[in-house]
Amino acid sequence: MNLIFIAPPAAGKGTYSTLLKEHYGFNHISAGDIIREQVALKTEIGNLVKDIIAKGEMINDDIMANLIETKLKTLDLSIPFMLDGYPRKMNQVHDYERILKNLNLEVDKVLFIDIDKETGLNRILGRVSCPICKKNYNTLSGYMAPKEGNLCDDCKVELVSRTDDTKESYETRYDIYVSETKPVIEYYRNKGKLIQIDGTKDPDTTFKEIEKILGVN
Ligand SMILES: [Zn+2]
Incomplete structure (x- = not known):
């Protein structure tokens, strides 16, 4: 089985992709990781991408398709995988379907985790973590709040904010994501x-729904 994972910022994509990986052995392929990996490996395409990023330009669809195809060819594709961060617009959907066709595959399911902007904003702005054990909490959401005040449940030290986002930057990211991916979703x-x-x-309930609907549990 192969999935495309679509989720607006703060929808919990990291949580669910980790759970799918741990419980069912899914390979998690992130477009952002692929880019960083190729740059780090200093491959031909990695060096090209590095120059593009250094100039502040966008990585075009052809180069993205090349990166995705290169990565997929290194994987054992009999293992289920989920791709996140790609395809994000219709041109990329067509590229991706062509890549899969060449590998005798097609998209099986597209998992779309839907959250509204306000829920996402609360999650982002409430993000804190323990400076010692790195455990994540969220002071603005009941199920991830620390048990006592603003202290780590285990280490009992003060939690620190871990968001780079302001309200405005989150809202901008959310709006761009929704408008970009909407045609793909439809x-x-x-x-x-x-x-x-x-x-x-809460994440437990959501993950149970994902398991049920994917038929993996
Ligand atoms: Zn801790």
Whole structure:
């Protein structure tokens, strides 16, 4: 099985991709990681991408497709995998489907974790973590709040904020994400491949829904 993972910022993508990996052995392929990996490896395409980023330019669709294809060819594709951060717009959907076709694959499901902007904003602004054990908490959401005040449950030290986001920057990122990926979501909905999950619930409930709908549990 292969999935495309679509989730607005703060929808919990990191949490669910980790759980799918731990419980069901999914390979998690992130477009951002692929870019960083190729730059670090100093491959031909990695050096090209590094120059593009240094100039502050966007990585175009052809180069993104090349990066994705290069990565997929290094993997054992009999293991289920989920791709996140790609494809984000319709041109990339067409590129990705062509890449998969060459590998005798097609997109099986598109997992869309839906959250509204306000829920996402609360999650972002409440993010804190323990400076010692690195455990994450959220002071603005009941199920991830520390038990006592602003202290780590285990280490009993003061938690520190770990968001780089302001309200404005989060809202901008959210709006861009939604407008960019909307056509992709609608495309896969029309193909009957979209799985839409309410991401505003607590992570345990949401993950159970994901398991059920993917038929993996
Ligand atoms: Zn701690």
